[in-house]
């Protein structure tokens with residue numbers, strides 16, 4: 001029986017196409033102007049310098065921007081890219097250029113579990129500020145009040161077992177009392193190895209071919225949040 005739920009975002013609460021077709025292109029387009037306008041602010045500079053250092057210490061911001069745009073095209077889950085994307089998306093949400101997609105069953109499930117007293121946590125490759133913006137401006141309104149905590153790759157990669165151990169420690173629960181929801185089997189494998197319960201959320205909109213048999217990695221598989229029973 002779960003005493004807390006930890007959820008992924010992209011492909012789990014929300015559609016992959018919103019992230020790929022709306023958020024990523026917005027960040028790609030806005031990146032050069034954002035770096036010109038904010039590149040000297042310490043909170044931005046630190047990430048630009050980290051990217052430059054990883055690429056042989058190049059100094060021109062234009063080159064860093066090109067590297068970052070390449071990473072967006074490759075869907076790299078790099079902490080520096082994710083931090084900068086979050087800052088850029090803030091303007092998009094503020095100007096109501098978009099709201100964040102959330103599957104209605106996911107919004108309903110989160111509201112229901114919260115009302116039942118289950119603490120809810122997010123673990124996504126998106127930065128914590130980006131997660132807060134996402135759920136603060138979702139298609140179902142501001143859902144941030146539902147969450148008791150937020151984790152991103154600053155705690156470790158999503159396919160690394162230690163990340164899940166650290167999250168359990170941070171929320172002060174044994175891993176065995178945490179239920180992790182994700183669309184990515186490798187993430188679920190890492191969470192299971194850390195001792196968490198796991199559910200593969202296999203959405204037809206994101207994965208037109210249902211994952212069955214070995215492709216589920218042996219994780220319980222559902223297509224919507226309605227099918228998840230945290231008491232099981």
Ligand SMILES: CSCCC(=O)C(=O)COP(=O)(O)O
Pocket residue numbers: 008009010011019023077082085123124125126127130131134158
């Ligand atoms: C919450 S920010 C938008 C999503 C994003 O940038 C991302 O990489 C999502 O990855 P996830 O770990 O939620 O699958």
Ligand SMILES: [Mg+2]
Pocket residue numbers: 008009010011012182183184
């Ligand atoms: Mg995901």
